[in-house]
Amino acid sequence: SLSLSDFGQIKVDDAEFYWINTANTDYWRWKRDASNNFTLDHFNGSSNSNALSFNSSQNATFAGNVGIGAAPVGNPGTNILAVGTAGTTAGGIQLWAANNQQHYLQFGDANSGSEVYRGAIGYNHSSETLLFLQNSSTALSITGSQAATFAGNVTVNNEVYLDNGKYLRFKRNSGGLSIQTLGIEAGTDNVRLLTSGAFNLVNGSLTNLLNITN
Numbered sequence: 001s002l003s004l005s006d007f008g009q010i011k012v013d014d015a016e017f018y019w020i021n022t023a024n025t026d027y028w029r030w031k032r033d034a035s036n037n038f039t040l041d042h043f044n045g046s047s048n049s050n051a052l053s054f055n056s057s058q059n060a061t062f063a064g065n066v067g068i069g070a071a072p073v074g075n076p077g078t079n080i081l082a083v084g085t086a087g088t089t090a091g092g093i094q095l096w097a098a099n100n101q102q103h104y105l106q107f108g109d110a111n112s113g114s115e116v117y118r119g120a121i122g123y124n125h126s127s128e129t130l131l132f133l134q135n136s137s138t139a140l141s142i143t144g145s146q147a148a149t150f151a152g153n154v155t156v157n158n159e160v161y162l163d164n165g166k167y168l169r170f171k172r173n174s175g176g177l178s179i180q181t182l183g184i185e186a187g188t189d190n191v192r193l194l195t196s197g198a199f200n201l202v203n204g205s206l207t208n209l210l211n212i213t214n
Contacts, residue, residue: 049070099125 020027028051029041041048048055053061060195070085084091097103104122109115114136122131128144141149179191191201 095123097123097125101125102131142213 007176010210015032017030018027019029019073023044025043027043029043030103031039031041033039039064040048040052042051049063051063053063055061065079066081068081069089069091070081071083081091094101095105102124104117104120106117107119109118117133118136120131120133122133123129124131126154131138136207137151138207140152143149178193193199201211
């Protein structure tokens with residue numbers, strides 16, 4: 001047996017170490033080849049497959065999924081890397097940068113040009129701006145003062161909330177577009193843009209305060 005002070009050296013190319021299960025010919029193998037690649041292979045009794053490899057640049061490649069704190073779990077879109085344990089242990093990923101840099105979590109579909117970041121979430125530490133990219137372009141940016149800028153149109157299905165329970169409601173029907181301001185004053189005030197081209201300003205009782213016809 002080996003003690004902690006023992007060591008061994010193998011000074012030949014294609015050196016290999018095996019961990020063999022003699023009962024079923026199943027084994028694991030560490031191998032170093034002439035190109036200084038270091039691999040861990042698994043033989044299941046009938047076929048051999050690479051599980052982990054390190055190249056001469058110290059890059060590591062896992063052939064299977066990677067679990068941190070638990071076995072890899074998730075749906076088909078997330079099961080390559082799992083962090084934490086479902087139902088018990090919260091997982092997290094920390095991304096560091098200097099205060100004058102920016103970095104991203106990227107979603108790509110090809111390793112070429114902008115295909116690498118078809119979608120992305122990024123942070124610019126110089127301007128303290130959170131970025132959301134879609135189709136390789138910034139779709140939404142949120143500054144350090146929480147001001148949001150949308151690159152495209154904004155669709156509101158029902159209501160836009162203001163502070164203290166006040167809100168704007170955009171309502172479209174066959175008669176036109178109604179903009180309601182609820183909670184700002186007593187009752188409900190409406191600005192109505194009618195399909196006839198008329199413009200109405202009415203109060204909560206739908207009494208015309210201003211009517212401009214086409």
